[in-house]
Amino acid sequence: MDVLEVTGAAAVLSLADSRFPGGGHVHSGGLEEAVARGLATDERQLASFLYGRLRTAGELAAVFAAAATHAARQRADRKTWIELDVELDARTPSPAQREASRAQGRGTARAGRAAWPNPVLDDLLAVTPRPHHPVTVGALVGIAGGTPRQAALSVTYLSVSGPASAAVRLLGLDPFGVNAVVVSLSPEMERIAAEAAEQAELPATELPAPNAPALDLFAEAHDRIHREEVRLFAS
Amino acid sequence: MKASARLVVERDSAGRSVVRELRSMSPLTLVPRRSLLANATGPALVHLVSSATAPLGGDDLELSVLVGPGAHLRLHGVAATLALPGHRPGGSRMTLHLQVADGGRLEYLPEPTVVTARADHHAELCADLAGDARLRCREVLVLGRSGERPGRLRSDIRLTRDGDPLLRQRLDVGDPTLDSTPAHLAGHRVLATELLVWGADPAEPVSGDWWSLAPLARGGSLATVLADDTVAADRMLRTALAAHPGLDKAEAGTADGVTRVAGIA
Numbered sequence: 001m002d003v004l005e006v007t008g009a010a011a012v013l014s015l016a017d018s019r020f021p022g023g024g025h026v027h028s029g030g031l032e033e034a035v036a037r038g039l040a041t042d043e044r045q046l047a048s049f050l051y052g053r054l055r056t057a058g059e060l061a062a063v064f065a066a067a068a069t070h071a072a073r074q075r076a077d078r079k080t081w082i083e084l085d086v087e088l089d090a091r092t093p094s095p096a097q098r099e100a101s102r103a104q105g106r107g108t109a110r111a112g113r114a115a116w117p118n119p120v121l122d123d124l125l126a127v128t129p130r131p132h133h134p135v136t137v138g139a140l141v142g143i144a145g146g147t148p149r150q151a152a153l154s155v156t157y158l159s160v161s162g163p164a165s166a167a168v169r170l171l172g173l174d175p176f177g178v179n180a181v182v183v184s185l186s187p188e189m190e191r192i193a194a195e196a197a198e199q200a201e202l203p204a205t206e207l208p209a210p211n212a213p214a215l216d217l218f219a220e221a222h223d224r225i226h227r228e229e230v231r232l233f234a235s
Numbered sequence: 236m237k238a239s240a241r242l243v244v245e246r247d248s249a250g251r252s253v254v255r256e257l258r259s260m261s262p263l264t265l266v267p268r269r270s271l272l273a274n275a276t277g278p279a280l281v282h283l284v285s286s287a288t289a290p291l292g293g294d295d296l297e298l299s300v301l302v303g304p305g306a307h308l309r310l311h312g313v314a315a316t317l318a319l320p321g322h323r324p325g326g327s328r329m330t331l332h333l334q335v336a337d338g339g340r341l342e343y344l345p346e347p348t349v350v351t352a353r354a355d356h357h358a359e360l361c362a363d364l365a366g367d368a369r370l371r372c373r374e375v376l377v378l379g380r381s382g383e384r385p386g387r388l389r390s391d392i393r394l395t396r397d398g399d400p401l402l403r404q405r406l407d408v409g410d411p412t413l414d415s416t417p418a419h420l421a422g423h424r425v426l427a428t429e430l431l432v433w434g435a436d437p438a439e440p441v442s443g444d445w446w447s448l449a450p451l452a453r454g455g456s457l458a459t460v461l462a463d464d465t466v467a468a469d470r471m472l473r474t475a476l477a478a479h480p481g482l483d484k485a486e487a488g489t490a491d492g493v494t495r496v497a498g499i500a
Contacts, residue, residue: 030418034417034418037444039417039421040417045417048415048416048417048418049416049417049418050418051412051413051416051418052413052416052417052418052419053416053418055413055416055419056418056419057418086399086400086452086453087400087403089400089451089452089453090394090400090401090402090403090451090452090453091403091404092452093402093404093449093451093457093459094440094447094449095440095449095450095452096440098452205400205403208405209391209403209404209405210405210407211404211405211406212418212419213406213419213420213426213428213459213461214416214417214418214419214420214421214423214461215418215419216447216449216459217442217444217445217446217447217459217461218418220440220442220447220449221442221443221444221447223440224440224442
């Protein structure tokens with residue numbers, strides 16, 4: 001299925017657009033901390049960082065976005081939204097990462113409420129005013145008529161596009177080169193999105209739980225250092 | 236080899252934690268180590284001994300541990316586990332089911348697991364707690380013996396309390412492309428984690444460069460360490476545990492010369 005061949009395609013493009021006013025631009029996904037430690041200083045290391053992020057945080061976001069789209073298309077009850085919220089919390093041991101996800105989810109929900117007002121979104125926000133980002137994106141894609149796979153692809157792309165644009169600002173890397181790195185990850189993004197879509201109907205307890213220890217440690221260290229000195233990004 | 240072992244510890248009428256049921260099945264051998272002179276109200280102490288080379292490819296091992304209301308069990312390993320390749324396809328699997336009743340306490344402190352070359356191992360931990368049950372659960376993964384490239388290991392952790400999920404994690408190691416990325420293991424050879432549902436959690440996360448102690452969203456906390464060797468992992472894990480308000484100095488392994496963090500040296 002072509003990503004643009006069903007309804008909801010414009011919603012998907014909007015949600016994955018770096019200009020979508022959801023507040024994603026203030027997050028680097030751990031890249032700023034990796035840069036501060038000298039672990040991501042050139043294009044080759046950036047490519048490795050993004051690949052690792054995609055395989056872990058990207059997959060986790062993909063499965064929850066896909067499940068949320070399925071839930072929204074089914075007009076899920078509040079219990080389903082609570083389960084997705086609680087299960088994604090259980091898969092996010094780092095408090096700094098939970099906060100980053102909820103901050104972006106909140107921003108995305110505010111923008112989404114203006115663009116796609118819908119009782120399904122009201123239900124999600126009644127469960128929690130600060131839903132996780134992948135759940136929010138998934139719900140909005142479902143409300144706009146899109147598919148689990150589209151939602152999964154959006155958040156999978158966002159899991160690397162945000163850190164990639166942060167790299168341009170933090171390291172002054174060549175934007176053409178960095179963009180080429182992101183594009184080179186397309187086959188892996190599409191594989192992860194397709195697998196996430198296949199699991200979209202699973203109960204939330206059974207959704208995959210990929211973890212990245214270094215990203216957890218970077219998130220905590222970034223948060224600690226951010227309190228003491230100025231950092232460019234919030235996470 | 237297919238094996239299933241079971242251990243049940245309960246609190247008797249005198250308040251002692253006693254082993255009620257102990258069923259070993261090679262290679263999972265359970266050895267109670269409770270001394271008659273030990274503090275009568277102290278924990279039951281059981282060692283998990285591997286009586287054969289395991290896990291090997293094709294092995295499917297299962298250990299169920301039940302701790303009754305008010306009982307206290309400390310389950311130790313005595314040697315590192317070597318995850319090895321076998322002659323049979325399908326990899327090896329070790330599943331651990333832990334159940335702790337209200338008021339019970341379980342400390343599972345095994346020695347490190349070394350993922351040797353060409354191993355294909357799946358370690359699964361399912362822990363269910365009731366009420367104010369306490370649990371400490373450590374996992375130390377070493378990627379390969381010295382100078383050896385590791386095989387594959389998948390570790391799944393599923394922790395619930397009264398049915399609510401506290402932690403759910405899947406960790407894959409041994410994929411060279413993924414292990415080396417700065418986002419995953421950042422090239423480190425040792426990953427140590429300790430899961431704690433042990434009284435009060437830290438109010439705020441505490442962290443250093445390569446370790447953290449983080450409160451989970453709905454209770455419990457997780458210590459995470461990445462290190463180049465087990466000595467450094469031991470030191471950082473102790474530092475992380477020292478910040479846990481529910482552990483005293485001996486439990487955290489920071490009391491002078493009394494207790495080292497079991498399993499790593």
